[in-house]
Amino acid sequence: MDYSHIIVGGGSAGSVLANRLSARGANRVLLLEAGQDTPPGQVPKEIADTYPGTAYFDPRFHWTDLKVRTQVVSHNNPEAAPPPLRKYEQARVLGGGSSINGQMANRGAPTDYDEWAARGAAGWHWDAVLPYFRKVERDLDIADEWHGQDGHITVTRIPRERWCEHSRAAAEAFRQAGFKYLPDQNGPFEDGYFPVTVSIDGKQRMSAALGYLSEQVRQRGNLTISTRTQATGLLFEGTRCVGVTALVDGQEREFRGREIILSSGAIHSPAMLLRNGIGPVGHLREMGIAVRAALPGVGQRLMDHPSIALSSFIRRPARLDDAQSRRHILLGLRYSSGIPEAPQGDMFVCVASKSAWHSVGQQIGSLLAFVNKTYSESGQVRLASTRWQDEPQVEFNLLSDRRDLDRLMAGFRMLAAIQLSGPLAAVTTDPFPAAYSDRVRAIGVVNERNRWLTRAVAALLDGPQALRSWLIERYVVEGFTFRQVMEDEEALEAFIRKATIGVWHASCSCRMGAEDDPMAVVDTEGRVRGIEGLRVVDASIFPVVPCANTNFPVLMTAEKIADAILAAPSPARVLSGADPA
Incomplete structure (x- = not known):
């Protein structure tokens, strides 16, 4: 036919x-x-769920052999070791x-x-x-000249009364930092914080x-x-x-x-x-x-948005409960870096009040920052072989433009100030620079081993403060401590260069x-x-x-x-x- x-x-x-x-x-x-x-x-059920953290890690729904390089690849120095594949x-x-x-x-x-x-x-x-x-x-939620009411994809926002204390604290920290509250992320484009607009019908994902x-x-x-x-x-x-x-x-x-x-x-x-x-x-x-x-x-x-994260331990009363929402990102912030070339709103922050599906993930919140207006556009897709079965070679070359690196460094410092401000300091402890490493990926796979392992670790993290701090620094932090990156500019740059990843916006x-x-x-x-x-x-x-x-x-x-x-x-x-x- x-x-x-x-x-x-x-x-x-x-x-x-x-x-x-x-x-x-x-x-x-x-x-x-x-x-x-x-x-x-x-x-x-993993796809229908309004919390995406299980579908996202499920190999049934992935090209399982696809690996990429996110760091800059040097083609002028053949002796340099290539960045790791992710x-x-x-x-x-x-x-x-x-x-x-x-x-x-x-x-x-x-x-x-x-x-x-x-x-x-x-x-x-x-x-x-x-x-x-x-x-x-x-x-x-909204009917005006900016929005449609007859489309195929339902969108909504999780109302503030259903936010957990961690999200509310982040919103208050943004307000105290001088940012404006925006009721509609997709209305007139300006800097400010807002409830994120999501493609759900209130009960399930609307793919x-x-x-x-x-x-x-x-x-x-x-x-x-x-x-x-x-x-x-x-x-x-x-x-x-x-x-x-x-x-x-x-x-x-x-x-x-x-x-x-x-x-x-x-x-x-x-x-x-x-x-x-x-x-x-x-x-x-x-x-x-x-x-x-x-x-x-x-x-x-090839392009993507370079991203880094600052995470912290959320005290028990401030954590996200499924009865409030299965959504883990309820709040966003758009702001301007102020560099001369960039348009308004060139930076973006997501507040994740849960970092993974498992018990430890429910204890860890993150401020995820990405360069909204990136200038790094030197990535490439090339063939590894002529066989259709073989995945191509993919190099994103994130941070190939120095302006992206500088803005992530400045953005991390801003996030640190917000994290240490009164509202968030009251509901969190032990901030640390986070990396989406192979170890994090491995523990994110949904299986019984990870379920029981994270339950055991979570029980310890909810124990005495000294034990929690030791466990986070010994087993969670990978390479750089919060004090290091805040006190040493070279350490901050090294962390950004190593930990920056894209946000799957190829x-x-x-x-x-x-x-x-x-x-x-x-x-x-x-x-x-x-x-x-x-x-x-x-x-x-x-x-x-x-x-x-x-x-x-x-x-x-x-x-x-x-x-x-x-x-x-x-x-x-x-x-x-x-x-x-």
């Missing part, structure tokens, strides 16, 4: 596209997803990141999208994208799969959803992409379509292009791949741009340069990563491009002379 559209990747973008394109009865749409299905009424929790499940992420419904700054337009993405300025942000959401691929949508006769289906390659006739090869239940299959849309994310979409001869000529020849389209921007300028590796931009991979409707019948629609086409968690910008992007696809006359209509619908 031939399809009008084959979508490779059932994440946030793929779910939107499958819904919107199949709404036109004349289209025949195939959605391919490597991971498992999450049908209505059968969503795994596991990267990229979603492999219907709904993609929206099925396992922190459910943060954050749009970013108007200046982000004006910059997109200035970088060559004509028609993607703020006034052009706001209607699509509104189209995505059904806001349960893109659940929101856009409802039972009613799944019953459409012109939509086929094939899960546990690994795309292995693309089919071409000359420079036209005409289909996809895939592994289905262990059997190789071919699917042909008028248009192929890659929605596999900022790591796997460029890897698919590279394996099929679309990318930088030098790298393709190095890998022995015939050049189908010379596009030097494929896999280049983007910009197949950027859209103007025709005369040699690094642009796609045009403003996601069409791949030099190739007919092939688009990319996901976070990889962002011209620059916005000041936001990337899920809602991805949903907006897919909505906008879906409209462009539906507005274009189909070949059948052109031949018949009919007007486009």
Whole structure:
């Protein structure tokens, strides 16, 4: 069977596209997803949970072999030891990141999208994208010109009366530090603290799969959803992409379509292009791949938001209780660093009143800071081999721009002052610089061993202060103490360089741009340069990563491009002379 559209990747973008394109009865749409299905009424409890800390660590929902380097890789000094590889929790499940992420419904700054337009993405300025942000959401709390009430993704905010004392103390510390309270994170963009907007319906996660691929949508006769289906390659006739090869239940299959849309994310979409001869000529020849389209921007300028954390022990009465909320991040802060080049709100802080699902995690709170407006854009995705089974080489090169390092250092000092201020000092003890290390990852896996181990450690941490401080310094702190980084500038820089990670906002590796931009991979409707019948629609086409968690910008992007696809006359209509619908 031939399809009008084959979508490779059932994440946030793929779910939107499958819904919107199949709404036109004349289209025949195939959605391919490597991971498992999450049908209505059968969503795994870990995914449905409004607390994401179990789904996020569950290998059933990951590309388990994917590892990345976050620190800067030196290609000019071959004798230098490369930075360590880190596991990267990229979603492999219907709904993609929206099925396992922190459910943060954050749009970013108007200046982000004006910059997109200035970088060559004509028609993607703020006034052009706001209607699509509104189209995505059904806001349960606010009805005004900034918000939508008819979208597929419900959003809400956890009211202050359901916050734990730790979150309330952080809010009071922000107020005393001079920050303004904002009732709406996604209203007029300004500095201040706010209840975070989240993509839940009050009871469970509202993933893109659940929101856009409802039972009613799944019953459409012109939509086929094939899960546990690994795309292995693309089919071409000359420079036209005409289909996809895939592994289905262990059997190789071919699917042909008028248009192929890659929605596999900022790591796997460029890897698919590279394996099929679309990318930088030098790298393709190095890998022995015939050049189908010379596009030097494929896999280049990968971005993420550099992030660090300051954690502390939460006293028992101030901890988050499930009866209050399963959400662990209730409060956020947006502030301006003041460096001359940066726009307003270039820094972001999340207050996590629980750091993990287990007993120790319930005792540890964190102030998570990330560079909202990062200038580090030298990451890259390259092939490790030509085999589709092998994960690509991924280098984020976080902190490659000194301005990001300086702002994280200043941000850590600011967080320390807030942590030591009266409101938080009253409900916490033993602050320490935190690292998302392999040890933290290992203890975060949900199993009985970790459950019993953390219960035992938690009982000790709730014991005498001296024992708790010794345990935290001996077994929790990794490499740097709070006193070290506060008293020694070199130690603070070393900690930041070592502990900075991204926040799983991989983007910009197949950027859209103007025709005369040699690094642009796609045009403003996601069409791949030099190739007919092939688009990319996901976070990889962002011209620059916005000041936001990337899920809602991805949903907006897919909505906008879906409209462009539906507005274009189909070949059948052109031949018949009919007007486009």
